[in-house]
Amino acid sequence: MSISQFRTSDEPASAPVPVTFQTIQEKKQTGRPITALTAYDYATARLVDEAGIDLILVGDSLAMVVMGYDNTLPVTVDEMLHHTRAVRRAVRRAIVAADMPWGSYHLSLDNAVANAVRFVKEAGAQAVKIEGGASRAELVERLTSAEIPVIGHLGLTPQSVHRMGGYKVQGKSAAAINELLHDAHALESAGAVMLVLEGMPREVAARITAEVGIPTIGIGAGPDCDGQILVFHDLVNLTFSQPAKFVRQYGDAAALFRNAVEGYRRDVEERAFPADSESYHLPKDVAAALETPVLRQKA
Ligand code: KIV
Numbered sequence: 001m002s003i004s005q006f007r008t009s010d011e012p013a014s015a016p017v018p019v020t021f022q023t024i025q026e027k028k029q030t031g032r033p034i035t036a037l038t039a040y041d042y043a044t045a046r047l048v049d050e051a052g053i054d055l056i057l058v059g060d061s062l063a064m065v066v067m068g069y070d071n072t073l074p075v076t077v078d079e080m081l082h083h084t085r086a087v088r089r090a091v092r093r094a095i096v097a098a099d100m101p102w103g104s105y106h107l108s109l110d111n112a113v114a115n116a117v118r119f120v121k122e123a124g125a126q127a128v129k130i131e132g133g134a135s136r137a138e139l140v141e142r143l144t145s146a147e148i149p150v151i152g153h154l155g156l157t158p159q160s161v162h163r164m165g166g167y168k169v170q171g172k173s174a175a176a177i178n179e180l181l182h183d184a185h186a187l188e189s190a191g192a193v194m195l196v197l198e199g200m201p202r203e204v205a206a207r208i209t210a211e212v213g214i215p216t217i218g219i220g221a222g223p224d225c226d227g228q229i230l231v232f233h234d235l236v237n238l239t240f241s242q243p244a245k246f247v248r249q250y251g252d253a254a255a256l257f258r259n260a261v262e263g264y265r266r267d268v269e270e271r272a273f274p275a276d277s278e279s280y281h282l283p284k285d286v287a288a289a290l291e292t293p294v295l296r297q298k299a
Pocket residue numbers: 038057058059060061062099196198219229230231
């Protein structure tokens with residue numbers, strides 16, 4: 001058992017007012033930016049929630065930043081559920097949304113709805129996110145009629161990495177822009193509550209944001225979206241790779257953790273950890289008895 005398990009809970013006394021899709025929609029209408037971040041575990045989800053972020057996405061980016069895969073394709077529904085449950089246990093205020101991983105909504109509508117239901121029923125997600133445009137409209141309708149809020153995802157959709165031939169900015173030609181606009185309207189008409197716009201020119205994201213009534217959340221899509229999302233590990237420099245152009249690092253967790261771990265290793269090797277003050281002690285009488293020859297013999 002670790003020392004942290006001896007600690008009492010530091011739960012704040014009063015419960016925060018939970019964010020809802022209605023409050024998010026009001027933010028769009030009143031021009032107040034929506035804040036979103038990914039999180040994949042209890043500790044980071046707690047920090048993100050307590051910092052007042054509106055929406056926490058358990059993104060399938062966890063395949064890369066938590067599990068070390070080269071892309072998002074290998075992560076399974078069960079793995080996503082496992083992480084979504086951990087996040088759900090931490091969050092009291094933000095909306096918790098879960099990414100449906102590749103393969104979990106591509107086989108049939110019934111199979112996709114069944115998988116989405118698992119995210120709500122078994123992991124407590126309040127919404128699911130799916131990648132793709134007009135071709136997903138029927139699925140968005142089915143999920144919406146099953147009372148599952150759906151977040152769409154357009155532009156650079158990482159689950160299409162092989163079709164796109166890599167992670168490339170999308171929507172750079174007139175035809176591609178028209179298709180994105182058509183996709184955005186199709187998803188909105190089908191009932192999507194929000195759109196993630198990823199990896200597209202600022203001007204295109206601004207146009208989509210102006211045309212649709214639902215909020216847009218940008219990542220690599222410029223400042224004119226209704227809100228912004230980043231991958232938590234990008235934000236704090238925990239990806240071990242060159243950050244993309246759109247990433248701003250707000251902290252250096254890699255340096256922080258590295259220093260902590262190296263300091264610990266050094267202290268253990270030099271017998272500087274643990275100190276006497278970090279050790280438990282016998283009551284004085286038992287300690288004295290320990291020193292008597294009788295007790296020593298029995299031992
Ligand atoms: O998986 C993810 O983290 C995402 C965000 C980048 C939007 O889809």
